[in-house]
Amino acid sequence: MLHNNIRGRLALITGASGGIGAACAHQLGQLGANLALTYSTNLSSINDLVADLQSKDATNKLRISIHPVDVGSPDQIEAMFQQIDAQHGQRPDILISNAGYGERVPNVWDISLEEFDYMLHVNLRASFLLVKGVVDHMKSQRWGRIVFMSSIAAYGGGINGCRERTERLDEKNLSARLAEYNVSVNDVAPAMIGDTGMVPSTKEMADVAGNIPLRRLGSPEETANVVTMLVQTGYMTGQSLLLAGGLK
Numbered sequence: 166m167l168h169n170n171i172r173g174r175l176a177l178i179t180g181a182s183g184g185i186g187a188a189c190a191h192q193l194g195q196l197g198a199n200l201a202l203t204y205s206t207n208l209s210s211i212n213d214l215v216a217d218l219q220s221k222d223a224t225n226k227l228r229i230s231i232h233p234v235d236v237g238s239p240d241q242i243e244a245m246f247q248q249i250d251a252q253h254g255q256r257p258d259i260l261i262s263n264a265g266y267g268e269r270v271p272n273v274w275d276i277s278l279e280e281f282d283y284m285l286h287v288n289l290r291a292s293f294l295l296v297k298g299v300v301d302h303m304k305s306q307r308w309g310r311i312v313f314m315s316s317i318a319a320y321g322g323g324i325n326g327c328r329e330r331t332e333r334l335d336e337k338n339l340s341a342r343l344a345e346y347n348v349s350v351n352d353v354a355p356a357m358i359g360d361t362g363m364v365p366s367t368k369e370m371a372d373v374a375g376n377i378p379l380r381r382l383g384s385p386e387e388t389a390n391v392v393t394m395l396v397q398t399g400y401m402t403g404q405s406l407l408l409a410g411g412l413k
């Protein structure tokens with residue numbers, strides 16, 4: 166038995182109010198996963214997402230919860246887990262640590278200390294705390310999937326000076342230690358994904374798209390395709406997948 170079916174599993178997706186997170190929610194929901202979805206500021210967007218998910222749920226069996234959380238705050242992450250315990254009666258089987266942001270500050274020396282610290286808390290420390298919140302449950306049931314949404318910036322050479330090499334947990338270390346529990350750990354490192362809060366549509370970004378070898382922006386759905394593949398492919402672990410239209 167390969168146990169790659171996720172029907173009835175609980176997926177926590179942070180940043181589901183944004184472009185990539187919402188696309189992940191659609192795909193995992195269609196595969197029958199129950200959903201714990203977080204937002205930070207955009208309540209109307211998460212409400213629209215939930216209404217859309219419910220309207221497409223022919224079985225009417227999908228359990229969906231929403232949680233306001235600033236992932237920069239350990240207290241708010243803890244409160245989110247308490248809410249999930251109460252509403253789902255379990256910790257997540259699948260973690261998609263997707264919430265994040267990036268200010269466009271190309272020069273490292275122009276970044277304030279406050280901005281640097283906050284970026285680390287949101288883009289790095291949050292993943293650490295989220296893993297701590299799910300790992301005991303995953304280990305005890307000997308099944309789990311963890312996907313971090315990283316960035317091409319983590320490979321170096323990105324347009325945001327602040328994010329380079331700072332925002333990835335070491336998925337190789339974590340995956341090696343969790344493999345015996347059948348918990349996979351991977352990251353997806355996108356670049357220039359349009360229709361997101363981070364990168365608007367191709368029309369507005371025509372000049373940027375011209376510098377991408379594929380000559381277009383990526384889509385949230387293409388990013389969710391990779392996340393879904395990882396969640397359904399337990400044999401793949403410890404990998405970082407660059408999704409960047411040919412950018413290196």
Ligand SMILES: NC(=O)c1ccc[n+]([C@@H]2O[C@H](COP(=O)([O-])OP(=O)(O)OC[C@H]3O[C@@H](n4cnc5c(N)ncnc54)[C@H](OP(=O)(O)O)[C@@H]3O)[C@@H](O)[C@H]2O)c1
Pocket residue numbers: 179180181182183184185186203204205206207208234235236237263264265266267287314315316317354355356357358359360361362363364
């Ligand atoms: N789009 C790209 O080309 C690209 C490239 C590299 C990496 N990424 C990564 O992909 C992930 C998803 O971004 P996206 O492209 O879908 O952009 P997006 O549409 O702006 O979505 C960002 C999501 O993160 C949430 N978020 C931001 N700061 C947060 C905080 N402090 N606490 C909790 N949630 C927070 C937002 O919540 P609210 O909207 O509710 O405030 C939103 O749901 C991010 O981690 C981003 O760094 C994207």
